[in-house]
Amino acid sequence: MERKTTVISSEQLRQQQEFCGRIRQRWEASGVVPTAFVDTYGCQQNEADSERIRGMLEQCGYTMQDSEEGADVIVINTCAVREHAEQRVLGNVGALVHTKRRHPGQKIFLCGCMMGEPAVAEKIRKSYVHVDGVFSTHHLWEFPSLLYRVLDTGKRVFATEDEAGSIAEGLPVVRSSAFKAWVSIMYGCNNFCTYCIVPYVRGRERSRKPEDVIAEVKELVESGCRDITLLGQNVNSYGKDLDCGVDFADLLAELAQLPGEFLLRFMTSHPKDATKKLFDTMAKYPKIARHIHLPFQAGNDRVLKEMNRRYTAAQYLELVEYARSVMPDIVLTSDVIVGFPGETDEEFEDTLKLVEQVRYDALFTFIYSPRTGTPAAEMPDPATRQEKLARFDRLCAAQNRISEEKHREYVGKTVRVLVDGIDDGVLTARTGGNRLVRLENGTEDLIGQYADATITGANTWSLLGKL
Numbered sequence: 001m002e003r004k005t006t007v008i009s010s011e012q013l014r015q016q017q018e019f020c021g022r023i024r025q026r027w028e029a030s031g032v033v034p035t036a037f038v039d040t041y042g043c044q045q046n047e048a049d050s051e052r053i054r055g056m057l058e059q060c061g062y063t064m065q066d067s068e069e070g071a072d073v074i075v076i077n078t079c080a081v082r083e084h085a086e087q088r089v090l091g092n093v094g095a096l097v098h099t100k101r102r103h104p105g106q107k108i109f110l111c112g113c114m115m116g117e118p119a120v121a122e123k124i125r126k127s128y129v130h131v132d133g134v135f136s137t138h139h140l141w142e143f144p145s146l147l148y149r150v151l152d153t154g155k156r157v158f159a160t161e162d163e164a165g166s167i168a169e170g171l172p173v174v175r176s177s178a179f180k181a182w183v184s185i186m187y188g189c190n191n192f193c194t195y196c197i198v199p200y201v202r203g204r205e206r207s208r209k210p211e212d213v214i215a216e217v218k219e220l221v222e223s224g225c226r227d228i229t230l231l232g233q234n235v236n237s238y239g240k241d242l243d244c245g246v247d248f249a250d251l252l253a254e255l256a257q258l259p260g261e262f263l264l265r266f267m268t269s270h271p272k273d274a275t276k277k278l279f280d281t282m283a284k285y286p287k288i289a290r291h292i293h294l295p296f297q298a299g300n301d302r303v304l305k306e307m308n309r310r311y312t313a314a315q316y317l318e319l320v321e322y323a324r325s326v327m328p329d330i331v332l333t334s335d336v337i338v339g340f341p342g343e344t345d346e347e348f349e350d351t352l353k354l355v356e357q358v359r360y361d362a363l364f365t366f367i368y369s370p371r372t373g374t375p376a377a378e379m380p381d382p383a384t385r386q387e388k389l390a391r392f393d394r395l396c397a398a399q400n401r402i403s404e405e406k407h408r409e410y411v412g413k414t415v416r417v418l419v420d421g422i423d424d425g426v427l428t429a430r431t432g433g434n435r436l437v438r439l440e441n442g443t444e445d446l447i448g449q450y451a452d453a454t455i456t457g458a459n460t461w462s463l464l465g466k467l
């Protein structure tokens with residue numbers, strides 16, 4: 001497949017900054033400090049994009065607020081991965097008619113993965129006329145000029161043309177946490193798993209240059225960031241499009257040798273591209289979290305083949321075995337789809353079997369959702385919703401039992417955690433393996449700090465700990 005990555009030039013980005021300046025001037029002239037609200041659906045990739053959107057909005061003079069009501073600009077960053085996600089977005093966008101009526105100057109923008117689906121963009125154009133602007137992920141960096149056009153002309157803008165894919169370095173960013181950060185190391189996906197819409201809406205795989213990633217991580221660590229997650233749809237194929245001799249394991253090793261106290265995480269890893277070198281690298285450097293999110297999707301080889309995953313259950317298990325041989329304490333999590341078209345009850349048993357064999361620390365389980373335009377949406381799907389739900393329930397029950405058993409193994413142990421927030425008056429923290437710990441003691445000033453916690457209790461979802 002042809003790969004054509006457009007690197008957005010500094011001249012193009014400078015032009016966008018000019019639009020930011022013009023928007024700021026408009027508001028200054030009117031004596032109003034404008035406000036904006038950014039709402040995010042979907043995965044960490046979208047969270048990371050929203051941080052850039054907030055960055056651009058701040059450069060335009062906007063102050064962030066945390067609700068739609070009264071905001072001068074609303075941006076909804078959407079997810080297309082499952083039908084349910086899309087329905088939620090459309091429902092909420094529909095309700096904005098009323099919000100806008102109460103604040104007529106309000107400008108509403110939709111962006112993110114759903115806007116990469118031509119049919120959705122068309123639906124917004126026709127039926128959601130209170131939406132002022134739409135842009136797909138390829139056009140994220142152009143947001144200031146789009147916003148300017150809407151403010152200046154009052155007309156709606158649509159920037160949804162499909163592009164080969166772009167990389168824009170140096171966009172402004174407002175991070176949502178001072179001590180946890182997302183760093184996209186690549187964009188797009190080339191894998192075309194037959195159920196998945198992501199390659200269609202996010203374009204082909206393109207890697208940022210290692211030096212750009214290293215500079216960003218270095219800056220984060222120097223500013224006190226403790227927990228850095230490298231993002232990509234398939235981080236294991238990082239660098240393949242760059243021909244610079246650096247693969248993902250090399251990049252990780254470089255980053256893990258930066259000075260400072262921090263932990264590196266990454267997601268997602270496609271099993272077909274996970275290498276022994278990757279696991280050896282993880283084992284070698286203490287600054288790489290001993291956690292891998294390694295989606296297996298299904299335990300049956302025929303289903304895996306139909307999904308175009310390009311590994312077998314045996315190959316997957318071999319990888320897990322190797323990972324555990326070099327890191328016995330590694331935390332394993334995964335994604336799995338129940339009810340892929342044509343999956344039989346017997347084939348589903350293989351998924352259960354794999355779950356029992358691997359014993360994941362946590363599992364993200366999804367019922368297959370047909371996505372228009374993907375090959376799987378055309379496949380015969382005789383199983384009923386009831387049958388799929390019954391499989392789903394069995395899988396969840398098995399995993400809940402395993403999660404609880406695995407969590408119970410922590411009781412009595414002392415683990416290093418990063419205190420990361422407060423929930424219902426209880427301090428929360430994360431282990432190196434990203435397990436949630438609810439703390440019995442400690443004060444808010446610990447948030448953002450590492451601490452040692454003795455685990456005193458456990459359930460399916462979390463651990464209980466004492467500092």
Ligand code: SAH
Nearest residue numbers: 195196233268295335336337366367368369
């Ligand atoms: N790039 C990542 C995941 C992207 S989407 C990867 O390859 O693992 C996150 C998860 O959503 C996928 O792992 C998959 O389990 C699930 N998913 C994707 N498309 C889906 C669909 N059409 N129906 C149900 N689940 C889906």
Ligand code: SF4
Nearest residue numbers: 189191192193196198
């Ligand atoms: Fe979707 Fe597969 Fe790409 Fe993940 S690897 S984003 S599941 S196509």
Ligand code: F3S
Nearest residue numbers: 042043079080081113
């Ligand atoms: Fe959703 Fe797009 Fe992420 S479809 S899961 S927000 S890549």
